[in-house]
Amino acid sequence: MYLRRLKVRNLKLLRDVEISFERNGEVRPWTVFVAENGLCKTALLQAIAMAASGPTLASELADVASLPDRRHPEEETLIAAEFSLGRENHRLRQYPGFDKRPIRPPTVDCELTTQHGWREFKGWSSYGDKDRQWPSDMAADPLREARREQLPYWFVAGYGVDRSLPPPGGTRRTDLFSDPIKQRLENLFDQRKLTATGFSDFLETDLAHAYNHALIKVLLADKLLPRITEVRMRHPSQKVRSVQEIRESHLFHFEQGGASVPIPTTWLSRGYQSTIAWLADLIGQFLLEAGTEVDPRRMEGLVLIDELDLHLHPTWQAALIPALKHVFPKLQFIGTTHSAMLLPGLVQDEVLLLKQDEEGNVVVEPAPASPALMTGSEIFESFFGIHHLYPDKLGQDLQRFGYLASNPYRSDDEEREMGVVLNRLKKEGVEPGWTPVARQKPTVAKPRPSSKRRVTPGQRAAPKRVRAGRTGRKKR
Structure with missing residues (x-):
């Protein structure tokens, strides 16, 4: 599934918001929301997930009672969306309500209210009428039927901020196969841990090999995560005889000082785990649904990720989105971030800003320019409202002291100010390390001597010479 349009009314602080996820009539593959805390970034991701789930599954995922805008308790809460379906798996996909497969994948409109x-x-949900492709059963509710029957190739997955790798053998088979569609979205609503690398413990032998191959391909492509050189995962058919063998059945090999060092998954840092976990889970969910090997570059669907930059070093953040765009060109990603380092991987229409109007309502604004073409300072100013590199008072004092200390022509008032600023810095334990330059008196330029001849009193000035023919009469 791909999201084309979203409308939200009276959901928390989202009074009346409409967002397009299209570019030139086609689905825009990337959208990232940027906002301060408390301005409904996560609520928007959850609203999309609920719209894609249908009313029954949405009611199971969300705390519905917490959603209405408490400022307007008498008004209805609405989530409406328009989705489309990918062409890659059109011949394999079932369309509830159609006796014969439609010529092209139809759009799907849906609406939830509470x-x-x-x-x-x-x-309810229904097929859109843009392509004039009408189902044989006009009363069909395609989203409700697709979710109830667990139909493949209506793919959507969501990932919240609780992203970590499970220990080998820590996933139960019933968790994996009982309701895979619901399972793909529960983490976004803080309801469950990710299966992630646990897929390798339960997939059939051929599919487990395909899973391991796809995961290695994704993690090693474009240096998505630095220093990983190899991934090894034991299949459950292999017998283990000790706790040590269980722990080391999932190993990531890292380049350390020219050597390859194997590290168990649960020993990895939070930065590695937070990214590997959702990538491993995403690939596993696709293969579980398809039942066969799927090239990551051919995967279609909608992926929702809260805090894309979670636990990542700025260098990794800058490389993350370009790498994902290359590895998953047919997936639509909608995410959130607080990181300026993540934005240079995006163009102007891929970034949306959430702000509050005078009445406290959250509104959506387009990016002022393309972050891919901006400097770091410009990104901080345009997207995060940071207008200088020293946002705190201590930093401003340090900057001011440096300016005054290096100015040999500082005034008496500036000399006193420099002493006051230096005392404030020292009270905070900051030693600037600069010795003020000696003061100098400003150089006063001497007046240039006049080129005119001076005339003393009693002296007559010499008459000016007059060139002949200029002021006299013209000779005949």
């Missing part, structure tokens, strides 16, 4: 005090959604 009210203050309700514990569930009511809603």
Whole structure:
């Protein structure tokens, strides 16, 4: 599934918001929301996930009673969306309500509503009429049917901020196969841990090999995560005889000082785990649904990720989105971030800013320019409202002291100010390390001597010479 348009009304602080996820009539593959804390970034991702789930599954995922805008308890909460379906798996996909496969993948419109005090959604979905492709059953609710029957190739997955790798053998088979569609979204709603590398413990032998191959391909492509040279995962058919063998059944090999060092997955840093976990889970969910090997470059669907930059070093953040664009060209990603380092991988229409208007409502604004063409200082100023490199008072004092100390022509007032600033810095334990230059008196330029001849009193000035023919009469 791909998201084309979203409309939200009276959901928390989202009073009336409409967002397009298209570019020149086609689905835009990347959208990242940037905003301060508390301005509904996560709420927007969850609203998209609920719209893609249908009313029954959405009611199971969300705390519905917490969603209505408490400032307007008498008004209805609405989530409406338009989705489209990918062409790659059109011949394999079932379309509830169609006796014959439509010529092209149709669009799907859906709507969810709830009210203050309700514990569930009511809603509907239907095929769009843009292509004039009508189902044989006009009363069909395609999203509800697709979710109820667990139909493949209606793919959407969501990832929250609780992203870590499970220990080998730590995933139960019932967790994996009971309701895979719901499982793909629960992490975004803080309801469960990710299966992630646990897929290798339960997939059939051929599919487990395909999973390992795809994961290695993704992690090693474009240096998505630095220093990883090899990934090894034991298949459950291999017998283990000790706790040590269980722990080391999932190993990531790292380049350390020219050598390759194997590290168990649960020993990895948070930065590695937070990214490997959702990537490993995403690939596993695709293969579980398809039942066969799928090239990551041919995977289609919608992926929602909260805090893309979670636990990542700025160098990794800068490389993350370009690498994902290359590895998953047919996936649509919608995410959130607080990181300026992540934005240079995006162009102007791929970044949306969430702000509050005078009434406290969250509104959506386009990016002022393409972050891919901006300097770091310009990104901080345009997207995060940081207008200088020293946002705190201590940094401003240090900068001011440096200016005054290096100015030999500082005034008496500036000399006193420099002493006050230096005392404040020392009280905070900051030693500037600069010795003020000696003061100098400003050089006063001497007046240049006049070129005119001076005339003393009693002296007559010499008459000016007059060139002949200029002022006299003209000779005849």
